[in-house]
Amino acid sequence: MSTVIVTGATRGIGKAIALKLTDLKFNVVLVGRNVKQLTILEDEIKQKGGECISVKVDLSDKSSFGKIIKESYFQFGEIDVLINNAGLAQAGSIEDTDIATWDLLHAVNARAPFFLSKAAIPYLKKSNNPIIINISSVVGFKGYVNQAAYVSSKHALTGFTKVLAKEVQKDGIKVHLISPGGVNTEMIQEMRPDIDVEQLIQPEEIAELVEFLVTRKGNGIVDQLYIRRKIGEAFDG
Numbered sequence: 001m002s003t004v005i006v007t008g009a010t011r012g013i014g015k016a017i018a019l020k021l022t023d024l025k026f027n028v029v030l031v032g033r034n035v036k037q038l039t040i041l042e043d044e045i046k047q048k049g050g051e052c053i054s055v056k057v058d059l060s061d062k063s064s065f066g067k068i069i070k071e072s073y074f075q076f077g078e079i080d081v082l083i084n085n086a087g088l089a090q091a092g093s094i095e096d097t098d099i100a101t102w103d104l105l106h107a108v109n110a111r112a113p114f115f116l117s118k119a120a121i122p123y124l125k126k127s128n129n130p131i132i133i134n135i136s137s138v139v140g141f142k143g144y145v146n147q148a149a150y151v152s153s154k155h156a157l158t159g160f161t162k163v164l165a166k167e168v169q170k171d172g173i174k175v176h177l178i179s180p181g182g183v184n185t186e187m188i189q190e191m192r193p194d195i196d197v198e199q200l201i202q203p204e205e206i207a208e209l210v211e212f213l214v215t216r217k218g219n220g221i222v223d224q225l226y227i228r229r230k231i232g233e234a235f236d237g
């Protein structure tokens with residue numbers, strides 16, 4: 001049995017990942033703020049015969065990282081995979097973005113993955129197959145108008161991931177970045193209501209990429225998976 005921590009598990013991409021990893025027989029630690037959604041998902045996983053716990057925290061709170069790791073280890077005695085998925089987006093021009101919004105987006109999208117990874121590393125070092133997967137975005141590489149704070153936070157996550165991969169390689173910890181375009185979740189409905197839902201990636205497709213990463217064997221290392229919506233702009237580096 002292996003144990004995975006999934007942040008932002010209450011809905012959207014994180015929920016799809018948590019359900020996929022339950023099917024793969026992982027113990028799952030569900031992280032989020034919405035207690036009702038955490039309880040619903042816990043029940044769904046238990047009905048499937050899976051093992052899980054919920055950790056209710058706000059990832060903008062600096063005390064959340066230690067709490068997640070402590071409760072995961074207390075319950076399952078191991079941490080094998082960390083999936084930094086939780087994220088927050090807010091549309092707005094640079095002129096309309098205030099400091100509180102900028103700080104919050106960077107706290108959840110960039111600071112939390114950094115310090116949760118840091119807290120998890122000592123435990124991941126003890127695992128036979130330790131993995132960290134960071135969910136960034138196409139906006140982690142490109143610039144989009146009216147999304148500057150979100151874009152900036154995801155660039156920070158991309159940069160952090162590049163260094164993380166190098167620093168923990170010696171410990172056998174594999175680090176992967178998944179960078180999706182538009183996915184059919186509440187976030188895209190808020191940020192890009194103009195996009196036809198039919199064009200969007202489904203959350204389960206991101207979960208399939210996670211399945212690929214956590215089950216693959218072999219010598220090759222996958223650094224990044226970039227997936228875009230049907231008629232999204234083709235990858236240009």
Ligand SMILES: NC(=O)c1ccc[n+]([C@@H]2O[C@H](COP(=O)([O-])OP(=O)(O)OC[C@H]3O[C@@H](n4cnc5c(N)ncnc54)[C@H](OP(=O)(O)O)[C@@H]3O)[C@@H](O)[C@H]2O)c1
Pocket residue numbers: 007008009010011012013014031032033034035037057058059060085086087088089108135136137138179180181182183184185186187188
């Ligand atoms: N949807 C897209 O088009 C798209 C594209 C590229 C990348 N992404 C990335 O994919 C990830 C998942 O996004 P999604 O589309 O599934 O979004 P979503 O449906 O809005 O879900 C966001 C998740 O993050 C959690 N979260 C947000 N703020 C939090 C906080 N302060 N503390 C703890 N948890 C928090 C939410 O849980 P609670 O509300 O329970 O706290 C929720 O489970 C994000 O990192 C996002 O940037 C999304």
